[in-house]
Amino acid sequence: MTATATARRSRITPEREAELYEAVLDLLREVGYDALTMDAVAARTRSSKATLYRQWGGKAELVVRALRHSKPGSIGDIDTGSLRGDLHALVTREDDCAMAQNSALMRALAMAVHNNADLLKAFKELLVEPEMDEFQRVMQRAVDRGEVQPDRPALDYIVHMLVGAFATRTLIDDQPPTQAFLRAYIDAVVLPALGVPAH
Incomplete structure (x- = not known):
């Protein structure tokens, strides 16, 4: 991971990050990728959309990192x-x-x-x-x-x-x-x- 990405992602605790990832995967199962929006993730996780974009850059990275995080x-x-x-x-x-x-x-x-x-x-x-x-x-x-x-x-x-x-x-x-x-x-x-x- 680049230093920029590390700095960008360092503001959220690991517990909060895990909670966000679980919510993203739940939404993905419910509505699919195309219908999943950053607004929906923000509402589900009580986060600001700006925070989500600052931490993950966009929907694609957020979804894939959530998938990666769920792997044992x-x-x-x-x-x-x-x-x-x-x-x-x-x-x-x-x-x-x-x-x-x-x-x-x-x-x-x-x-x-x-x-x-x-x-x-x-x-x-x-x-x-x-x-x-x-x-x-x-x-x-x-x-x-x-x-x-x-x-x-x-x-x-x-x-x-x-x-x-x-x-x-x-x-x-x-x-x-x-x-x-x-x-x-x-x-x-x-x-x-x-x-x-x-x-």
Whole structure:
């Protein structure tokens, strides 16, 4: 984060920031991205619109930072000693209820991301790229341990596979993603693609 952004964001306590983010996510679930306004966030959180703009610059950054804040810890910090353990730990960071809510939230945002340049930019810079970097640390540890060959073609597509399983579970099976589904998917699809035994 730049020094300017840090200075801009430093006036709100972490507790107040968390409260604002939760309100933003609630509004997002209720009305969707396009209908969410800074006026509505200000009213819901009893904040001034000027404060919101000063702290976050606009709706896109506020929404994406709220999404980032709701994620449970850093992916890169997961280190169980095996890739299978790391991937299983990754999908058990959130319970099934939270996963269902997040899946619905991501479906609601999917169209908005592609129709809104500011949101797409914030989404990539503040959420996708940092998480890709963290995920690379997990995969690099697997390579360093000798579990995965560094030239394995599937290494370039692991995130695509995992996000695809999460995102399409409802579309294909009319069910939300669950820990059990994602663990089974990792064992049946992801680990074999990497040449790693599932058990």
